[in-house]
Amino acid sequence: MNLITRTAAALFGLLCLVGALGAIGLVTGGLSPNRLGFIDELQGWLHGLPTAGTSAVLWVVLVAGLALLVGLGLVVLQFASGRSEGPLYLLREDARGAFRIRKDAVGAIAHHVGGEISGVEEVVCAVRQTEAGALILSCRVLLRPVVDMVAAGQRFQETVKDAVEKKTGLAVTSVDLETGYTRRRVSHETRRIVK
């Protein structure tokens, strides 16, 4: 899970928390609807809440309690865990234990090495493992418009395969490429010709 998804989940969790606490506060009388006067559309509903019947209050508390738990869980998960996602690939195993590498880490190596190749503007790499334990990399590569696509693609495949194999010790059976040219505008020096 990347930072944006994690932040979005944390914000959603906080929203659930605030909403749930607000709803519980309103039905139990701890929070006055007048304090939420800025939400004009909800005024009628909010004023009705404290005077609602017992079953309605019970439902609100039940749903709010559920939202509270969901929100709390989401926030705790996002803030307290430093875990990364993806499966672990076995590098080596002996009587004294196993060495494994996370899929994300392999992808990061491919991304970094690929991005340093001359002419490459953007790289996105996905990693998967065959049943035999070898790796298959599928990369989307955007090149600068002036770069020879065939030569750059070949260079990319060789460099990334070599780097991932050397760094991880895992065999890379193929590096599949989807190449294109970046749409970013290339700055040209313009020269006015005066006759």
Add this chain to the structure above:
Amino acid sequence: MKGKTMYTNEVVNQIAGHAAHTVAGVHSLGKANIIDRLKGGKALDAGMKSEVGEQEVAFDIDLVVAYGHPVQEVAQNLRTAITNQVKTMLARDVVECNINVVGVHFEAEEKEPVPEPSPRVK
């Protein structure tokens, strides 16, 4: 006099964590979460889990490798360093040490300052 000396997991993890940070290619142990970043860093024993017995210790370690170092070599060196340190300080054998590489750290590239062209005439 009879007696037993017991070590808490925290102490064992700290000793192993300290040993780990002396190994070339080890950037950090465990991935930093938001709270760690706010605190300005991780604890020495972050990313380290241990089972401590009366004679033996077993570890599960989450490792972030510094880019450029072969992962298996770093893991092997880390295992050796921890095994030696635990043996020396606690007189316990490390019977199992599982290492999960959970990330790769890339140093931010620092651009070399461009030297100012020296004047052609003095």
